[in-house]
Amino acid sequence: MEIISLADLYSISPLLFLTLGAFGILIVDVFSKESWLRASYTSIFILAALSFAFQLADVAAPGKTAFWDAIYVDSFSIYFQVLILVGALLTVMLSHGRIAQEGVRSLGEFYALFLMSTIGAIIFVSAAEMVTLFLGLEIMSMALYCMCGSAVHSKDSAESALKYFFLGSFSSAFMLFGIALMYGVSGTLSLAESAAVLSSSNSGLVPIAVGFVLIGFVFKIGAVPLHFWAPDVYQGAPTTVTAYMACVVKAAAVGAALRVLWTSFGSDTLFGIWASAVWIIAALTMVVGNLVALRQRSLKRMLAYSSIAHAGYIMVAFLAPHQGGGSAVLFYIAVYTAMTLGAFGVVLAVASPHSSEPDADDIHRFQRLGYRNPVLAGCMTLFLLSLAGLPPGLAGLLGKFYVFNAAVQANYVGLAIIGVLCSAVSCYYYLRVIVAMYFIPKEESDSDSLAPLAPVSLPFAGVIGICAVAVVTLGLFPSILHDGAQFVIENF
Amino acid sequence: MNIFFILLSAIALSSALGVILMRNPIHSALCLIVNLVAIAGYFALLNAHFLALVQIIVYAGAIMVLVVFVLMLLNSKLEEQKSAGLFMLVVSSVFAVMFIVHMSKIYGAEFSTSGVASASLQGTVANLGRVLFTQYVFSFEASAVLLMAAIVGAAMLAKTTPERPRGDGERV
Numbered sequence: 173m174e175i176i177s178l179a180d181l182y183s184i185s186p187l188l189f190l191t192l193g194a195f196g197i198l199i200v201d202v203f204s205k206e207s208w209l210r211a212s213y214t215s216i217f218i219l220a221a222l223s224f225a226f227q228l229a230d231v232a233a234p235g236k237t238a239f240w241d242a243i244y245v246d247s248f249s250i251y252f253q254v255l256i257l258v259g260a261l262l263t264v265m266l267s268h269g270r271i272a273q274e275g276v277r278s279l280g281e282f283y284a285l286f287l288m289s290t291i292g293a294i295i296f297v298s299a300a301e302m303v304t305l306f307l308g309l310e311i312m313s314m315a316l317y318c319m320c321g322s323a324v325h326s327k328d329s330a331e332s333a334l335k336y337f338f339l340g341s342f343s344s345a346f347m348l349f350g351i352a353l354m355y356g357v358s359g360t361l362s363l364a365e366s367a368a369v370l371s372s373s374n375s376g377l378v379p380i381a382v383g384f385v386l387i388g389f390v391f392k393i394g395a396v397p398l399h400f401w402a403p404d405v406y407q408g409a410p411t412t413v414t415a416y417m418a419c420v421v422k423a424a425a426v427g428a429a430l431r432v433l434w435t436s437f438g439s440d441t442l443f444g445i446w447a448s449a450v451w452i453i454a455a456l457t458m459v460v461g462n463l464v465a466l467r468q469r470s471l472k473r474m475l476a477y478s479s480i481a482h483a484g485y486i487m488v489a490f491l492a493p494h495q496g497g498g499s500a501v502l503f504y505i506a507v508y509t510a511m512t513l514g515a516f517g518v519v520l521a522v523a524s525p526h527s528s529e530p531d532a533d534d535i536h537r538f539q540r541l542g543y544r545n546p547v548l549a550g551c552m553t554l555f556l557l558s559l560a561g562l563p564p565g566l567a568g569l570l571g572k573f574y575v576f577n578a579a580v581q582a583n584y585v586g587l588a589i590i591g592v593l594c595s596a597v598s599c600y601y602y603l604r605v606i607v608a609m610y611f612i613p614k615e616e617s618d619s620d621s622l623a624p625l626a627p628v629s630l631p632f633a634g635v636i637g638i639c640a641v642a643v644v645t646l647g648l649f650p651s652i653l654h655d656g657a658q659f660v661i662e663n664f
Numbered sequence: 665m666n667i668f669f670i671l672l673s674a675i676a677l678s679s680a681l682g683v684i685l686m687r688n689p690i691h692s693a694l695c696l697i698v699n700l701v702a703i704a705g706y707f708a709l710l711n712a713h714f715l716a717l718v719q720i721i722v723y724a725g726a727i728m729v730l731v732v733f734v735l736m737l738l739n740s741k742l743e744e745q746k747s748a749g750l751f752m753l754v755v756s757s758v759f760a761v762m763f764i765v766h767m768s769k770i771y772g773a774e775f776s777t778s779g780v781a782s783a784s785l786q787g788t789v790a791n792l793g794r795v796l797f798t799q800y801v802f803s804f805e806a807s808a809v810l811l812m813a814a815i816v817g818a819a820m821l822a823k824t825t826p827e828r829p830r831g832d833g834e835r836v
Contacts, residue, residue, distance in 0.1 A: 175797065175798050175801060176801065184802075191809060194809075194812075195812070198816070239801065239802035240798065240799045240800070240801070240802070242800070242801075242802035242803060243802060277823075278820045278823060281816050281817075281819065281820035282820070284816050285813060285816055285817055285820070288809055288812065288813040288816070289813075291809055292809070292810075292813075295806055303800065303803045304802060304803050304806065307803055307806045307807055307810060308806070310810055311806065311809050311810045311813055314810060314813045314814055314817065315813040315817065317817065318813070318816070318817025318818075318820060318821060319817075321821055322820060322821075324820075324821060324823075333821075356773075356775045357773075357775065359775070375773050375774060376769045376773065377769060377770065377773050380766070380769065
């Protein structure tokens, strides 16, 4: 029997391209010092991976695996691969020219780590057995720890990297311990095979294993008992890395958590064990995330807490596996990625390039933006309204509707009510930015003292434009994505 | 329970006590090496030859050398005998209770052995190599990317660059 077949290699072709890019850029870095060359080199390899990920949809089948049952080749993993790659591509566009300003010196190494982190994220969501799952998590995190600290002369960046590294390693250790216990009880590493053994086992180790694995996921998703790292890490890291963490890494963690919870821990007995824990975590996450966000002045911190709150909304739908929760999660995470990446794009365009300044991304820099740069302010309004879930016609509202609808159908009415109330609270801090952009009289603002806005570069305009179009299109025609998400979940 | 097990247990327990009771940190570190080698002996008794070797090379070798180097470079003075604060006492007893509860769960728990190869083969280097390059070949290759990420990241963080950017010149 052949060890690796051509079909196996084809099914990981996105990973192969990303690996090639990651190692190749280290060589390119030796010969060229041009910033744009390295950014476009990275984008080309991500684009190649993206096109192969689309091609894979033809060979995908429910429950199909490759490499001796190491990774899934099903529509679920391909959905998340595409999402991760699109998020990574947009982040690279945001990074061009900007990360050097934020103090990143070694651009070649930065992009190599960036690609490796994307490799880890893809392995994380497509893993079919626990060793591969853990390796994916570690590749993604290890590269990310270094990316957080890549502005080597900035104290904030170093603080962010250290905090993330220590807390992240700690939570990984918990998860690894949970995986070891799962293996001990079930005797298999496969996610699908362990489900039957785990549900019939009455060993006292099963709840401990479920709890430990859940701790690992809760940390990576950034949900409440383990969210303390998020604001400091998000603020200290270079803004491009922050955008990457808030979108791509969160999407990967949500995908992997959904897969493990619904596949390995999917039986009714095990659902009973983790459902109450996820109920409490989701409720706390929505409440704490939104309440603390009210007091933030730094836009990066505000978006960090907002991303915590949105993690809470997403986790609500985890509890409705048979009531449309799956397609709600898939829809929400895609919409969330578009809204948040767009918002980070505007913040990057408006905030001071010198991130060492204490008020580099303070809300007062957004004062009267509606008059200084109407297009930028219009896009920001779009993203913020969508994040708040306010007007019909924007994707954010529909995402919340699908999530809470699934929760109500699964008889979690209380949780849905908490979610809607928190969502109402969140309007305050999103609207505050809009008020600052449009409704501050000229006399009361200090916008004149601010340096004039630098012209928005083409890649930036591209990212903001793509995200704005996505938010509006998905808001008007949600079935484009939602039908696909339902198809993915039917073939889970 | 054979004589080797009793012998190794005695060494492991006494050296573990030595780690926490010795005043001099270097002595503690040396006790830890003895402890790790004794644990490697357990692995060898369980037919896990590869794990035993890795335990000695990685833990007793590389990591302990690192610990001893750090102790020497930091030139740490002998720790003053400090009385443990109430907070430390509470925290450590909470963790101790958690550990005991956990261990009592594990003790007597039934572990599935369905996926484990026959006892004569398991853990041997040949068998491990066979599994590593067939069933787990994907994980094996993926760990190469993990190591690469760690190396590239370490190089990037450790590289001392001047405050001035190299070629981009975009910072004013």
